[in-house]
Amino acid sequence: xxxxxxxxxxxxxxxxxxxxxxxxxxxxxxxxxxxxxxxxxxxxxxxxxxxxxxxxxxxxxxxxxxxxxxxxxxxxxxxxxxxxxxxxxxxxxxxxxxxxxxxxxxxxxxxxxxxxxxxxxxxxxxxxxxxxxxxxxxxxxxxxxxxxxxxxxxxxxxxxxxxxxxxxxxxxxxxxxxxxxxxxxxxxxxxxxxxxxxxxxxxxxxxxxxxxxxxxxxxxxxxxxxxxxxxxxxxxxxxxxxxxxxxxxxxxxxxxxxxxxxxxxxxxxxxxxxxxxxxxxxx
Amino acid sequence: xxxxxxxxxxxxxxxxxxxxxxxxxxxxxxxxxxxxxxxxxxxxxxxxxxxxxxxxxxxxxxxxxxxxxxxxxxxxxxxxxxxxxxxxxxxxxxxxxxxxxxxxxxxxxxxxxxxxxxxxxxxxxxxxxxxxxxxxxxxxxxxxxxxxxxxxxxxxxxxxxxxxxxxxxxxxxxxxxxxxxxxxxxxxxxxxxxxxxxxxxxxxxxxxx
Numbered sequence: 001x002x003x004x005x006x007x008x009x010x011x012x013x014x015x016x017x018x019x020x021x022x023x024x025x026x027x028x029x030x031x032x033x034x035x036x037x038x039x040x041x042x043x044x045x046x047x048x049x050x051x052x053x054x055x056x057x058x059x060x061x062x063x064x065x066x067x068x069x070x071x072x073x074x075x076x077x078x079x080x081x082x083x084x085x086x087x088x089x090x091x092x093x094x095x096x097x098x099x100x101x102x103x104x105x106x107x108x109x110x111x112x113x114x115x116x117x118x119x120x121x122x123x124x125x126x127x128x129x130x131x132x133x134x135x136x137x138x139x140x141x142x143x144x145x146x147x148x149x150x151x152x153x154x155x156x157x158x159x160x161x162x163x164x165x166x167x168x169x170x171x172x173x174x175x176x177x178x179x180x181x182x183x184x185x186x187x188x189x190x191x192x193x194x195x196x197x198x199x200x201x202x203x204x205x206x207x208x209x210x211x212x213x214x215x216x217x218x219x220x221x222x223x224x225x226x227x228x229x230x231x232x233x234x235x236x237x238x239x240x241x242x243x244x245x246x247x248x249x250x251x252x253x254x255x256x257x258x259x260x261x262x263x264x265x266x267x268x269x270x271x272x273x274x275x276x277x278x279x280x281x282x283x
Numbered sequence: 284x285x286x287x288x289x290x291x292x293x294x295x296x297x298x299x300x301x302x303x304x305x306x307x308x309x310x311x312x313x314x315x316x317x318x319x320x321x322x323x324x325x326x327x328x329x330x331x332x333x334x335x336x337x338x339x340x341x342x343x344x345x346x347x348x349x350x351x352x353x354x355x356x357x358x359x360x361x362x363x364x365x366x367x368x369x370x371x372x373x374x375x376x377x378x379x380x381x382x383x384x385x386x387x388x389x390x391x392x393x394x395x396x397x398x399x400x401x402x403x404x405x406x407x408x409x410x411x412x413x414x415x416x417x418x419x420x421x422x423x424x425x426x427x428x429x430x431x432x433x434x435x436x437x438x439x440x441x442x443x444x445x446x447x448x449x450x451x452x453x454x455x456x457x458x459x460x461x462x463x464x465x466x467x468x469x470x471x472x473x474x475x476x477x478x479x480x481x482x483x484x485x486x487x488x489x490x491x492x
Contacts, residue, residue: 139330
């Protein structure tokens with residue numbers, strides 16, 4: 001068999017075989033387990049340390065700026081962030097700039113954490129309006145971000161359930177960025193740029209972000225310029241944060257499939273290039 | 284009169300709105316700051332109406348196609364039914380946990396969107412196999428760096444070579460950062476110049492011109 005024939009075979013792999021390989025690489029680690037050591041990057045550690053150094057009981061603005069399509073990648077970040085903050089008895093003011101599903105995701109995750117995780121881990125439920133609140137969504141994110149610098153109540157006179165903010169203890173003394181201690185962004189879109197340019201640069205609130213892996217490279221510049229205190233990049237960032245808070249969850253579990261799928265993709269790239277070098281332009 | 288309403292008035296409004304925001308930000312004058320704050324609330328309200336406009340638009344376009352039984356009309360009918368059902372329950376019953384809207388969202392919309400996104404992994408693998416070739420020096424560098432980062436960003440990379448995560452961090456912090464910063468500065472300058480053009484009435488595409 002000459003090299004052109006080998007190259008032809010290598011380039012002729014049916015796409016269904018590739019799909020099946022990816023499917024198996026995703027499923028098998030769930031079935032048999034695939035534990036691996038988690039290396040904690042500097043940007044994840046910096047974010048953890050910053051939150052750790054905030055005084056217990058402080059108020060944090062936590063965003064759920066993601067669509068349902070990226071739930072698997074970013075929801076573990078939200079959960080890890082909530083665990084960390086509630087272990088320090090912090091108050092969480094939650095909001096979203098995403099109209100499609102943002103408020104519902106916020107509601108589901110917060111209710112689940114407040115009623116299930118908090119009882120198991122902290123021994124008591126977290127109370128809506130006292131320990132956390134869901135402000136929901138308002139249209140035009142730039143106006144929302146700018147307006148919140150002057151008054152939260154101008155933009156959000158009521159919470160997600162249409163109850164006036166003044167009736168909740170958690171928001172009694174909170175009305176602008178300067179009244180919260182930290183902005184914790186979990187996002188799957190370009191809103192992070194706006195948070196940095198508006199909330200951090202114009203109003204001075206320190207912020208950290210958890211973003212999808214595909215977005216993370218863009219935000220390293222904000223880390224170096226210290227406009228962002230730390231960054232969680234993709235599911236691996238979430239797994240690192242879970243390791244830092246000592247609570248391994250979904251992200252750590254998902255590292256197995258992700259590792260194998262990455263290996264599989266690299267394998268197919270190498271296969272394609274081997275064919276290319278063997279067959280040249282003839283194949 | 285027509286020229287005033289269709290051209291001059293929108294330009295004057297754009298100039299006024301843009302200048303107020305800029306002057307209020309740099310001057311910090313309380314009256315202007317207060318006015319700016321009000322304007323931001325107006326923008327949010329206008330944003331709400333644009334959502335309504337979107338619903339009206341999608342309904343009229345799809346209704347017309349269903350009525351004429353045009354190509355793929357059953358899908359458009361499903362879209363309209365979904366819009367009416369989820370929208371109706373959302374408006375009349377609310378969107379909080381436990382409502383029908385919330386059930387529809389958590390059990391239908393979210394899984395469907397997640398599935399669409401999950402399929403990317405399959406397409407990326409297939410596309411990378413067919414198209415990601417080391418044809419030139421630049422493509423080879425990109426390919427090698429991409430493979431290092433792909434491995435370095437997952438725990439198995441550390442198992443294969445213990446310094447791979449550090450190498451990945453270096454790539455992200457230096458070569459990647461240099462490029463990203465250039466893009467960000469370029470985009471910011473572009474946005475600033477576009478804003479100035481809109482405020483001064485040079486750029487009028489927002490008026491449909």
